[in-house]
Amino acid sequence: MRDAVVVVTGASSGIGRATALACAGRGARVVLAARSEAVLDEVARECRRRGGEGFAVPTDVADERAVRELAERAVDRFGRVDVWVNAAGVGILGRFDQVPSAELRRLLEVNVLGAVHGARAVLPVMRRQGRGVVIDVASLLGGVVVAPYLGGYAMSKAALVVFDDVLRQELALAGERRIQVCTLLPAAVDTPFFRQAGNRSGRAVRSLPPVATPERVARAVVRTTARPRPRVLVGPYARLLVTAHALARRPLGRAAARRTDRTYFGPAGDAPPSSGILYGASDAGAALRGGRHGGLRTTGRRTAAAGLALGTVLAASRRRARTSGPRCPG
Template sequence: MDRPVVVVTGASSGVGRAVALAFARRGGQVVLAARSAHVLDEVARECAGAHRAAHALAVPADVTDEAAVDALAQAAFAWGGRIDVWVNAAGVGILGAVDRTPPQEVRRLLDVNVMGVVHGARAALAVMCRQDSGVLIDVSSLLGPVIGAPYMSAYAMSKAALVTFDDILRQELALAGARGVAVCSVLPAAVDTPFFRHAANHTGREVRAVPPPATPERVARAVVRTARRPRRRVVVGPSARLLTWGHALAPGLVRAVVTRVTEHRCLAPRGTAPDTSGILSAPSASTAALRGGWAAGRRTALRRAALLAAAAAAGALGARSTGRAPFVGRRTRRTRLRP
């Protein structure tokens, strides 16, 4: 991982953009792929200026085009001499009930979210298996492999497919003796990106981010850690971990809560949004951005402050009732005395 050569698809916006910048800030040699050529050039300049050792190469490509993805891998190898990390972050979304979602749009989503990953994996592994080293990271989602939500059947189906694909790919690599190649699935929950503005919407309702959203930088840090220390599945963020634990303990309750939150907090009243196909077929272009404007960083800071205040209050109440020092303080002092 010394100045790694990293390929990132979906690098023009959201999580893909955050991942590219995160590797560049650590001196990575980043190859950027997306459909919006002029936006990629902008991201390449940001990456090149993020660290004195960082370099960036923009390669416009549509991940649904197998030949274009193969050309992306060839360009990355010719430029960097190897491919250390390949991050499949390109993805699109659809919101709408099953009977209101056009089948051709579902087909297009699966072509991007699933076949795009298949094309990326095949192109990356062709290089990594020759090197006998490399990390393939697929950005999936908690939605699909772990939990479900109404009006997002196509998206959830595609993300569940990625986890299954990665599981089987690991088995095949083990049988082939490619022990230097790792395959990892990263599973965030809601993230503060332009995803909801870019998604096709057939609900007739304005969409808000699922609370509380994580920052794309948090997901990017998880991807970088996974590249350094590969793990099969990485759940990102406290909200995602809480949902995972809750679903394991009480799946029916979690499904009911997610359904209610989606219906009443994530969607405005009917008639507040027109039908749109989003960026399913058109590049994000001028709407590409790192964040979606949901103030995730501020909300995260407020949640942490609230948790700390609650813990302090609970400790103070406990001290008053028992006449002893708060548990948190006593625990901290004991921890510091350990060798």
């Protein structure tokens, strides 16, 4: 990473911020993009303290012209772009019929078109260089599993997974094999996401079980820049969850839906409607972590979740064994 030029969107908070600091700590020159100018300046100073360089460029990734300008300023400042990380993202909580269409549209513009704008802006740069890595931060939620009241967010992450698959195919057909496109699929991460998300459910969100820290995801980003792979699972039981979903999709989905509805959301009417940071910068709400102690207090939750997934897999395997056993000839 030393002297590599890395552009990180969503760099003011959560995974984007952790990624920027991790790259700077390895001597990278990091271009920081988000809507919160004051917070970006703070992150830039921290990048310099860690031994790298931080260059703040306030950017709304939903604005294609602004993203093109972000790429231009990165090249003007450093001469190239080695890695582009699309980590900007927003969320809305609520049933699909509770979420206003305008807010859903805004979410898709940030989460999906923001990454598309990033690819459009940086691919010409990487083609001139002859190489580069694009990393999109998606999610297991949408990429693999689903949960109620997060339909817009899951939809956007599923779209991002498909977009990356298609982009890889098109680059390969064009013979541009030295431009790599990588999709990160983290499990639940301890970021300010739920504090900043819009809420149209009428129900307060209780503490969701974090299973990874943003620093863990950032380390996965750094590893991926050195060894690009199409998809990267991040989290202590991510692979087990993927296997469980493949073998027992329906029972796992029912269990996830019940747990989300009964455990992670409060009673109806205990939360006022809010659009969160859909239209405004996070500013004072920006932070590295969400305060849910993903690195310290989740051992029991991790074990329970892993046990649930493993139990589902074993039950599905036993059912398959019973139904596929030897049959007597007719």
